[in-house]
Amino acid sequence: MKFFIDTANLSQIREAQELGVLDGVTTNPSLMAKEGITGKKNILNHYSKICDIVDGDVSAEVISTDFEGIVREGEELAQLHPQIVVKVPMITEGIKAIKYFSSKTIKTNCTLIFSVGQALIAAKAGATYISPFIGRLDDVSTDGLNLISEIVTIFDNYGFSTQILAASVRHTMHIIDCAKIGADVMTGPLSSIKGLVKHPLTDIGLKKFLEDHKKSNQ
């Protein structure tokens, strides 16, 4: 299972990279705005900085919603760095653009997936990744993990190579549940990744080991 971090915050990306378990980064326009990154030049520069920190794929989202605009933006993003994955919204024009990018071997991440039908058509178009938003489905009383499970079944039935990128992961249990189901990738906040390390019995056990060592070595 690949671990991506879902942020545009450079210090958090660095911290996850230093942990040694980071496989990539996902961003979106909201996350870029949260870091105060505005204007085309600054946005492109920020993506380059992220690519310099991590070794894996970095999703950079287009803001156009028409085919020509998505292609123009996507090609510019893809030229920026070989690690860039063009993040395209799940809309009709986006599907056409994903098919185009696929023919040009430009990697894509189809975002804002909320149904199995959307996942299926994005895979048919040749998306490298599809991003079902599990947290946002949970927010509206719909089982986000069930969507991941259904997509896994469908992709396995036909051997689609499109990777299932569980997005809108909010906490550590989402990661564990996605791993049980067989999502290829998860993207979540740094806190959700760091949560995997924690267990109170580990802390209690380590404290006792260190105390016993200290007593017997005085």
Ligand code: G3P
């Ligand atoms: O990057 C897309 C997705 O992961 C957003 O997550 O928490 O805003 O629903 P969230």
